[in-house]
Amino acid sequence: MPSVKLRDVQVRIAGLERPVIDVPQLSIDAGERVAITGPSGAGKTTLINVLVGLERPNTGKVIWDKIDIFDLNEADRDGWRAKNVGIVFQEFHLFPGLGVLDNVLLPQQLRSFRSSAEHRMRAIDLLRHVGLTRLDQDAATLSRGEMQRVAIARALCTRPSVVVADEPTASLDKNSADAVTELLVDLSGSLGATLIVITHDSSLERAMTRAIFMDRGFVMTSEGNV
Amino acid sequence: MIPARFIWADLRRLWVGSTVVVLLIASATGLGVAVNLQERALRLGSARAAEGFDLVIGAAGSETQLVLSAVFLQLAPLPLMPGSILQKLSADPKVEMAAPVGFGDSFDGMPIVGTSAAFIDSRGHGKLTEGRIFRQISEAVVGAKVKLSIGDEIKPLHGLPDEGGHTHGELAYAIVGRMAETGTPWDKAILVPIEGVWRVHHLVDGHDDREEHEPEPASMTSIRIGPPWNNPPGVPAIIVKAKTIADAYRLRAEYRRDATLGVFPAEVLTRLFATLGDVRSVLAAIAMTTQALVAAAVILVCTVHLSQRRKQLAVLRALGAPRRAVFGLVWVEILILVGLGVALGVGLGYAGARIFSGWLSATSGITGPIALNLEDLTLVAVLLLIAAVIATIPAAMAYRQPTSIALRS
Structure with a gap:
């Protein structure tokens, strides 16, 4: 399982004097569960974007197990992300009109067109695990809690080594939020994957092993939960 | 993918x-x-309508008018030639058939055309589907689309179809035969012996040497019809079939002087189509401009639409879609829409042409074959090719867009 190291990472936006994020050094070990917290505009999303190669920093290195992902060309970086990273969005981003199972299979199909039987079995297992049995149900007809559970199954289907979730519980009621928290921890734990979540939800934060607090682009504190 | x-x-x-x-x-x-x-x-239809009309001879005047009247039955009063010309042509060894065509009457909006039995025989596809050719002055053969039955009797109305006038009471025609459909204005014509037309217009019947006289109604049915004519009255046009092509050219030259005019309808048509070609260029330019405008509108719609789905495309990338897959998605979707549009358009164009052709056939009698051919397939291929090239613009925009917005709300 890979660990990640950030060195002298800065993301700047033209016209802004201060960098959006400025992280001289940050390490996350393989298998860690990390909560990133902080006020709005602190640079949390930008940090995650940089960590998974969705946004190129102006300076610095992002090294996953000796590979600086920004040394890769864009196609290779896409390939690396597809292989190693599972993403859960705040607004789920399931594709309406596609069934639940098709949504889960989509990330792999985006690269190889057909999904293997093994992959399909895993998708069905995961969906059962998260409590969804109607595999052909249109994703648009699910409740929000169900949508996020499908999104978790989708993120974990390719057995990623890193799972990134952006406010995964923010738009859910308490019960659904708790269920999502449990699933994220359980499923990423069973893969031994590193779990990085942006959250304002204290119960999700408590389920993590480490909290990184950010403000105005800087990592202010980074400490293990007791 | x-x-x-x-x-x-x-x-x-x-x-x-x-x-x-x-x-x-x-x-x-x-x-x-x-x-x-x-x-x-229209081009094929009118060329087909002119088939069998090798050479048309009329009195000096407008060539176009002569062809329009004699071949396309767009009747207009034509000056008459002396009947002696019909007699001379009938006897000419270069001539295989010389048939007079005389107009002036109509029935129920359909022109009554006086001619000879040889003319009906000579029409390439003029075989009768019913009945027989007229044998007497009071008999008529109708075109395929004339709504009259064998045995019906009609009284000619004086004047061309659009004019109207008095009914000729002195002569009635009994329908004895029906010609096969030709897709030409002749499908809606009523063909009678030329002698009938002469008679009802109080001309001599061309079979005696006496001067014009008023015929006795009782003697009408006993009049001989068809060639040889003797001192026939004037006719507006004569359709001539020459024995050889060289003969046709000789005849044309011979009758292109003094008071007569010999024309090859095909020649006149070629000239008409040159004019029609200009109209077609204008229409084609309009169609192409419309296509260009639609292409511009579609690019605009696609671009606006693309800006609305930036998030979706970024999410696909975040989920692992390679850039080329995003390019392909946008490109394929546009091509599918264009493909459907073009296919539907071909159907619409075909249906539109059929409807217009039906209307044209109803008004002018000219039936043109509406059929898709290689030229249309080329148009389709070119449109799809242009669309394939143009679709690369929004696809490239999708390809280049940043992935970082996937996680931003």
């Missing part, structure tokens, strides 16, 4: 916009296809 099911779900989700784009493309394509089909049909 983007799975087909995803593309289908995507297009279904955007069905209103997709439908508008398909309809826009369909109407522009339809216009182009209809112009091509109709122009071709």
Whole structure:
């Protein structure tokens, strides 16, 4: 399982004097569960974007197990992300009109067109695990809690080594939020994957092993939960 | 790669916009296809209508008018030639057949054309489907689309179909035969012996040497019809079939002087089509401009639409879609819409041309074959090719867009 190291990472936006994020050094070990917290505009999303190669920093290195992902060309970086990273969005981003199972299979199909039987079995297992049995149900007809559970199954289907979730519980009621928290921890734990979540939800934060607090682009504190 | 099911779900989700784009493309394509089909049909239809009319001889005047009247039955009062010309042509060894055509009467909006039995025989596809050729002055053969039955009797109305006038009470024609359909204005004509036309217009019947006299109604049925004529009255036009091509040219030259005019209808048609060709160029230019405008509108719609789905495309990238898959998704979706639009447009154009052709056939009698051919397929291929090239613009925009917005709310 890979660990990640950030060195002298800065993301700047033209016209802004201060960098959006400025992280001289940050390490996350393989298998860690990390909560990133902080006020709005602190640079949390930008940090995650940089960590998974969705946004190129102006300076610095992002090294996953000796590979600086920004040394890769864009196609290779896409390939690396597809292989190693599972993403859960705040607004789920399931594709309406596609069934639940098709949504889960989509990330792999985006690269190889057909999904293997093994992959399909895993998708069905995961969906059962998260409590969804109607595999052909249109994703648009699910409740929000169900949508996020499908999104978790989708993120974990390719057995990623890193799972990134952006406010995964923010738009859910308490019960659904708790269920999502449990699933994220359980499923990423069973893969031994590193779990990085942006959250304002204290119960999700408590389920993590480490909290990184950010403000105005800087990592202010980074400490293990007791 | 983007799975087909995803593309289908995507297009279904955007069905209103997709439908508008398909309809826009369909109407522009339809216009182009209809112009091509109709122009071709008109050209082939009128060329077909002129078949069998090798040489037309009339009194000196307008060539176009002569051909329009004698071949296309767009009747207008033509000056008459002396009957002696008919007599001379009938006896000419270069001539295989010389048939007079005389107009002046109509029945129920359909022209009554006086001619000879040889003319009906000579029409390439003029075989009778019913009955027989007229044998007496009071008999008539009708075109395929004339709504009269064998045995019906008609009284000619004086004047061309659009004019109207008094009914000729002195002569009635009994329908004895029906010609096969030719797709020409002759399908709606009533053919009678020329002697009948002469008679009802109080001319001599061309079979005696006496001067004009008023015929006795009682003697009408006993009059001999057909050649040889003796001192026939004037006729507006004579359709001539020459024995050889060289003979046809000789005859044309011979009758292109003094008071007569010999024309090859094909020649006059060629000239007409040159004019028609200009009209077609204008229509084609209009169709092409419409297509260009629609292409511009579609690019605009696609671009605006793309800006609305930046997030979706970024999410696909975040989920692992390679850039080329995002390019492909946008490109394929546009091509599907254009393909559907073009296919529908070909259908619309075909249907439009059929409808227009039906109307044209009802008014002028000229039936043109509406058929898609290689030229239309080329148009389709060119449109798809242009669309394939143009679609790379929004696809490239999708390809280049940043992935970082996937996680931003």
